[in-house]
Amino acid sequence: QVQLVESGGGLVQAGGSLRVSCAASGRTFNNFIMGWFRQAPGKERELLAAISWSGASPHYADSVKGRFTISRDNAKDTVYLQMNSLEPKDTAIYYCAAASNTIATMKWGPYDYWGQGTQVTVSS
Secondary structure, three states: OEEEEEEOOEEEEOOOOEEEEEEEEEOOOOOOEEEEEEEOOOOOOEEEEEEOOOOOOOEEOOOOOOOEEEEEEOOOOEEEEEEOOOOHHHOEEEEEEEEOOOOOEOOOEOOOEEOOOEEEEEEO
């Protein structure tokens, strides 16, 4: 089993920045693809960014490309999402997820472990 715990959400003004973190415990973190998702009220959950075990060539959704950066620290079993130039439309619950299957891909997963989420609210 893998446990994922997000932190770092909160309230920020439009144009501001926020970094959310996801700490993993349980099985070996280094081998997993890690992803950040979000879900706003009334909307489907969307993949924002994903990163492989090596950290090379991360995947980004068009909606956040150039504003958000995903990174990981395998020594700390932690993945981060740095969010800059935040907009009110970025308001959502942000989830991290892990894909443990060796044939998983960053864009399609499957992601089989999920955190509880952290709220990010961007005020105008």
